Amino acid sequence: MLDLKAIRERPEWVDARLKTRGGRHDLTAFFALEADQRAMRATTEGLQARRNEISKLIGQMKAKGGDASALLAEMGELGPRLKEHEVALRAKEEAVQEELARLPNLPAEDVPVGPDESGNVVVRSWPEGFSGNATELNHWDIGERLGILDFQVAAETLGARFTFFRGDGARLIRALTSFMLDLHTREHGYEEILPPFLANKESLFGTGQLPKFEEDLFCLRDDPFYLIPTAEVPLTNMVRGQIVDEAVLPLKFTAWTACFRREAGAAGRDTRGLIRQHQFDKVELVWITRPEESMAALESLTLHAEEVLKRLELPYRTVALCTGDLGFASAKTYDLEVWLPGQGRYREISSCSNTLDFQARRMKARLRRVESKAVEPVHTLNGSGIAVGRTLVALLENFVQPDGSVTIPDALRPYMGGQARIEMRGR
RNA sequence: GGAGAGAUGACCGAGCGGUUGAAGGUGCACGCCUGGAAAGCGUGUGUACUCUAACCAGUACCGAGGGUUCGAAUCCCUCUCUCUCCGCCA
Structure with a gap:
């Protein structure tokens, strides 16, 4: 939520900033x-x-x-x-x-102005000088052949956009999750949280999913709860309604959760494979900060997400979203895009945003200054650290061998009991 | 699911329907005192909004929402949450 007093002071400027997003207000x-x-x-x-x-x-x-x-x-x-x-x-x-x-958040001053994703700017890529190779092998073919992804059973029992992970597939999801959580808790200083996967209206309003994007959410029939579309919702709402002491900031939370999305507006897109599912696992990163440190925090958070990809040896690039591509609550966002040989292009695997005080105002999350005792909204940030299902996609497509097996990157092997590759198993 | 108790400021804790934004205490801040500290003494210490250049002033808020009343933190109703006991259960 925008600061009413602040936008009243310079309406023309606010109007101009909003227009860069492309919407009509x-x-x-x-x-x-x-x-x-x-x-x-x-x-x-x-x-x-x-x-x-x-x-x-x-x-x-x-x-x-x-x-x-x-x-x-x-x-x-x-x-x-x-x-x-x-x-x-x-x-x-x-x-x-x-x-x-x-009203959506105002883009930060240094966000490139552009109409849609075509205006996004690549800020760095890894490894340096990497030029992507394309292959014929899609992850769904690789996964089905190895017997670790079962779209057939999912389609018959539930319909489209669901998957049964089997054997090493299920185990890989679990290994990736543990690997990411360990990295963030042990090396990046996050507190691990296991939050509820349901959230109420107040929480979803706080982070900005409601009231505008209700059609994207799964809603329970008999109780006033929604399935969370991202752990950002419960994690950020941990400070909803609170006045936290300045001295405890920044708070850094990480959590694994399943995420649930109706994908109502995405009919026909990415219908095959794991890219766009109604349910997927994600490790999330959330910071609650003082206003003056949030932009630096966004850089840190983004690097934490990038570190996951580096350790897994997955080529990626970091993209600054332009004004027209920013999410509703975000003032500035970096997307991480991983290289997918099967698609011959980069695909989003993480999105790291600074919402400034936009969510904090909606959820009345404030801090009390040590010196002046003054109360003001905190800043909140969130980012995927990272999307687990899409990480599996990247592993399969990047590390598939000519014989159809898939090698496991070194960093992940301890989490797979030392296993070095996924191979065909007779069933 | 059944029965009972409760929900007041950063915290604890009072509060006959009227001048209570709310006693008292703790904590915190500032001042006095002190060589320094403790103790002691004094003063101050909610959030949001309206008006104002500012000071002042005003309004709302005592879990949430309704109601009664000239007037409600105080009375009535509904809901939510917490605690205790019983039942059920991973």
């Missing part, structure tokens, strides 16, 4: 609505002040046994009028909040 109408609301507030509060004053006088009058009938008469007239004003004001306030909650 009628700020003129919004500001008119908001000014209207403030006028209503002024008159309502005036009436409330009068009511309080009269009530006080009546109390004093009665205490001395005086005659309060004139005051009671005024109240009889003022009461209903005040009620009307209060009801109208509340409706107006809700309208303002509704509109405000639908």
Whole structure:
């Protein structure tokens, strides 16, 4: 949520920043609505002040046994009028909040301006000088042939966009997860969290999935919960409604969770394979920081995610998203894209964002300064560290051997009981 | 699922329906005192919003939402959560 006071101070600038995202936002109408609301507030509060004053006088009058009938008469007239004003004001306030909650975050100053993903900028790639090779072998072919991915069973039992991992496939997912969590907890200083996979409306509003993107979420029928689309939701909401001491920041959380997405708007895209599933595993990274350190934190967080790919020897590049490609809550985002030989191109495997105080305002997450005791919103960041299913895709396509087996990178072998390759198993 | 108890400020904890944003304590900040510290004494110490250049002033908030009343932290209703006991259960 944008800071109402701040955007009121320079509406033209805000309007211009929002326009770089490409969406349409009628700020003129919004500001008119908001000014209207403030006028209503002024008159309502005036009436409330009068009511309080009269009530006080009546109390004093009665205490001395005086005659309060004139005051009671005024109240009889003022009461209903005040009620009307209060009801109208509340409706107006809700309208303002509704509109405000639908405005996306403002892109940071150093975000490249562009209309869509074509405007994104590659900031670095690894290994240096790498030029991708393309192969005929898709991960789904490799995986099915090895017997570690079963799309057939998934399709028959559930339908599209689900997978049964079998044998070494299931074990690889588990190994990758452990490897990533160990890296982040032991070397990058994160606290490991195992959060609930369900979240309520308040949490989803806090991180920005609601109210705008409800159609992307799985919702329970009989209880007021949604399946989480990312661990960003529970992890960031750990500070919802809190005033944390400045001294405890930054908080750094990492978690493995399954993630659930309806992919409502993605019909027909990536229908084969693991790339776009209704359920997938992801290790997430979340920081809660002081405002002045959040941009540096984004660089650190991104490097932590990159380290996963380096250790797994997977070629990737880091891309700065342009204004038109930024997510709703994000002010600045780096995507990590891993090279997939089977597709002959880079695909997103991590997205690291600084939302500044945008989510913090929505969830009322604040810090108290040690020196001044002042209270202000924290900054929140999140990034995949990294998407486990897509990592498996990258392993299969990058490390497949001519005989159809797949070698396991050194860093992962301890997590596979020393196993060096995935081979055909008779079933 | 059944029965009971509770939800007040950073924390503990009072609060006959009226001048309570909320006693008292703890903590914290500043000052006095001291060679320095402790103790002691004094002062201050919620969040959000409106108005203002600023000061001042005003409004809302005592789990959430309704209601009664001239007036509700205090009375009534609903819900949520926490705790205890019983049942069930991984």
